Amino acid sequence: MSPSLESLPTPQTAKRARRKEARPGELLAAALDIFVEKGFAATRVEEVALRAGVSKGTLFLYFASKEELFKAVVRQSLTSHFHELNGEVDGFTGSIASLLEHGMLTWWERVGRTKAAGISRLMLLEAHNFPEMAAFYQDEVVHPYQNLVRKILQRGVESGEFAPLNLDLATYSVTAPLIFMSVGQRADGSHPCTQKPFTPEEYIASQVRITLNGLLARPEQSGAASP
Numbered sequence: 013m014s015p016s017l018e019s020l021p022t023p024q025t026a027k028r029a030r031r032k033e034a035r036p037g038e039l040l041a042a043a044l045d046i047f048v049e050k051g052f053a054a055t056r057v058e059e060v061a062l063r064a065g066v067s068k069g070t071l072f073l074y075f076a077s078k079e080e081l082f083k084a085v086v087r088q089s090l091t092s093h094f095h096e097l098n099g100e101v102d103g104f105t106g107s108i109a110s111l112l113e114h115g116m117l118t119w120w121e122r123v124g125r126t127k128a129a130g131i132s133r134l135m136l137l138e139a140h141n142f143p144e145m146a147a148f149y150q151d152e153v154v155h156p157y158q159n160l161v162r163k164i165l166q167r168g169v170e171s172g173e174f175a176p177l178n179l180d181l182a183t184y185s186v187t188a189p190l191i192f193m194s195v196g197q198r199a200d201g202s203h204p205c206t207q208k209p210f211t212p213e214e215y216i217a218s219q220v221r222i223t224l225n226g227l228l229a230r231p232e233q234s235g236a237a238s239p
Contacts, residue, residue: 019222034075038064043085048130050080052138052145082145086152089128094156097122101164108168109228113220115164116190119157120212124194128176175229182227183233189219 042063046055057078061071075081097118104111119167125128131149162183168174193215 035064035066035070039066039071039074039081040085040088043081043091044127044131047082047085048127051134052078052142057081061113063198075077079145083148086131086149089126090123091152091156093119093122094160097160098163100229102161107171108164108171109220109224112164112168112223113216114185115161116186116216116220117213119190120194120216124190125212129194132191136195158187165227172229174227177227186223189215 039060043055043060046059046063055078057071058068060081061068064071071081075084097115100118101111101115104114106114132153135146135149139149162179165174165177165179165182165186169176169179193212
């Protein structure tokens with residue numbers, strides 16, 4: 013039986029339905045903008061709701077507090093990438109040196125150069141004032157990324173492509189330069205700690221070369237014991 017004219021959605025009801033479905037995404041996008049612009053402490057949920065075009069009450073239908081809103085932003089803009097990155101690492105069939113470079117470049121493309129990198133800057137500035145949020149960020153972002161890098165390095169050691177090394181310290185050596193770039197890089201390519209602008213891709217390629225020169229196994233090291 014064909015639906016009656018009365019049962020068909022009107023343009024107004026269809027618009028309201030689409031609007032309701034879009035609200036969580038719009039709220040998270042607005043929240044990311046304001047968190048990055050103002051920081052966690054200065055962000056007000058009223059501003060987020062206003063920018064998303066909804067009422068404060070509507071925001072609280074989806075997120076019980078500013079803290080829960082921030083956690084949802086982190087999970088959507090940062091944590092969500094680690095599952096796909098882990099899958100790419102597990103399925104990679106080239107050299108581990110190529111995998112390391114791929115991982116660093118991919119992280120920059122999907123996270124470091126996006127607005128979400130501002131969350132890292134926010135946490136560096138405000139973590140001491142919000143220890144619960146800092147612990148959440150460590151669990152959702154810092155530790156998963158460090159574990160991903162550690163897994164790449166361990167594969168290199170186990171395959172014999174990388175020399176034996178302290179995996180924990182090597183992980184910090186790989187991730188620290190990327191954090192340096194993402195928290196300071198400006199839109200024009202300049203960085204407050206450098207005199208000349210540089211492209212992220214050039215920086216990552218240089219960092220990969222420096223890192224690999226210290227990681228690649230040499231014949232005289234083949235029998236060395238792991239620290």
